Amino acid sequence: MHRMKKSFLLLIVFVLLISSSFTAVEQPGIKASMERGQKVYAATCIACHQADGLGVQRMNPPLVKTKWVLGNKKALAKIVVYGLKGGEIIIDGDDFHNPMPPQGEQLDDQQIADVLTYVRNSFGNKASAVTVADVKAARGPATTAATKKAPATTPAKKAPVKHK
Numbered sequence: 603m604h605r606m607k608k609s610f611l612l613l614i615v616f617v618l619l620i621s622s623s624f625t626a627v628e629q630p631g632i633k634a635s636m637e638r639g640q641k642v643y644a645a646t647c648i649a650c651h652q653a654d655g656l657g658v659q660r661m662n663p664p665l666v667k668t669k670w671v672l673g674n675k676k677a678l679a680k681i682v683v684y685g686l687k688g689g690e691i692i693i694d695g696d697d698f699h700n701p702m703p704p705q706g707e708q709l710d711d712q713q714i715a716d717v718l719t720y721v722r723n724s725f726g727n728k729a730s731a732v733t734v735a736d737v738k739a740a741r742g743p744a745t746t747a748a749t750k751k752a753p754a755t756t757p758a759k760k761a762p763v764k765h766k
Contacts, residue, residue, distance in 0.1 A: 632719065632731050639720025642713050646705065647721075655725030663691045663698040666725045675718070675732050679740035682706070682714050711737040 643651075651657050655665040665671050670691060671678065685704035689697055705714065711734045718737075722729035 632723070635716045635719045635731060636723055638713070639716035639718070640724075642709065642717040643720055646709065647717065650700065650702070655721070657698070658700075660696055661698060661700045662702075663693055665721050665727070667727060668693050671721055671727055672729045675722075675730070675736045676740045678718055678722075679714060679732060679737045682709070682718065683737070683740055706741065711741070 650662040651665050652662075657664040663670065670681070670693070681702065683704060683706035686702040688699045688701040691698045709717070714737045715732045715734050718732035721727065722732065
């Protein structure tokens, strides 16, 4: 009986060591992203979504355990990049009216990935990290002067005005 307990304890220790080694590999990147994201949140998001992530009733939505935060990462990143007009988000029957200004010009892709990783893993949330690639996908194809195409057709010329 004593030998069985000892074997069981050794098995538990082994499992804990193995799982902690995987955690150590994964967590430093997430931990660093969350630390950077917390700074972005404090500088950019806290005024509307509050320190506790609960937002302001009927004005600014909560970030706590909602499908908006825990669901599709690309959709969430699009909200941050392009903003919202207000009234598009309904949570538990409450719609939120304040517009969210777009942050895509103020924040770079890394900052958006970090703040969303922070939000998705704070306030009682637990979700996968948001990557720079997720944010780039949300932004869509780059549009620069070099990549813009000329219109497919030229505008029609106006007919000359006839005077009577």
